[in-house]
Amino acid sequence: MSDDLIRRQDAIDALARIAREKFNLSNEYNQYLAGLTDGENAIWRLPSAEPDQKWIPADNPPETDDYILLSFENYSVPMVGRYEDCNYYVGDETGPLCKQDIFVNAWMPLPEPYKEGRTDA
Numbered sequence: 555m556s557d558d559l560i561r562r563q564d565a566i567d568a569l570a571r572i573a574r575e576k577f578n579l580s581n582e583y584n585q586y587l588a589g590l591t592d593g594e595n596a597i598w599r600l601p602s603a604e605p606d607q608k609w610i611p612a613d614n615p616p617e618t619d620d621y622i623l624l625s626f627e628n629y630s631v632p633m634v635g636r637y638e639d640c641n642y643y644v645g646d647e648t649g650p651l652c653k654q655d656i657f658v659n660a661w662m663p664l665p666e667p668y669k670e671g672r673t674d675a
Contacts, residue, residue, distance in 0.1 A: 566594050615661070621636050621664055624661050
C-alpha cells in the first residue's frame with residue numbers, strides 16, 4: 555500500500571460509503587453512524603497533509619537573501635531565485651528579472667532539502 559496523501563473529507567466520505575454498503579440501513583447502521591461521527595472528529599483532528607507554505611505577494615519581499623521559489627506574472631513556470639537590493643533574480647544571475655521583462659508576482663520559501671531516511675516528509 556502506498557503512503558499517498560488524501561483529503562480528510564475523502565476519508566470521511568469513504569467511511570460513510572462503507573457504512574451504507576455494509577449495514578444497508580439495518581439497526582446496526584445507526585450504531586455505526588454514532589461511531590462514524592467519532593471517527594470523523596478524529597480525522598479532522600489529524601495534522602494537515604497540505605503544505606504550510608503559501609505564496610506571498612511580491613510586494614512583500616523576503617527579509618533575507620536566501621533562495622526562494624518565484625512565481626511570475628508573465629511566465630508560467632516557477633523558478634528558484636533570490637531577492638536582494640530591491641530586485642528579484644533567478645538563481646545566481648546578476649541581472650534583475652525586471653530588466654528581462656519578467657515580472658515576479660509572488661514568492662515562497664523553498665522546502666527543506668531531501669534527506670535519505672527522513673520519515674517526516
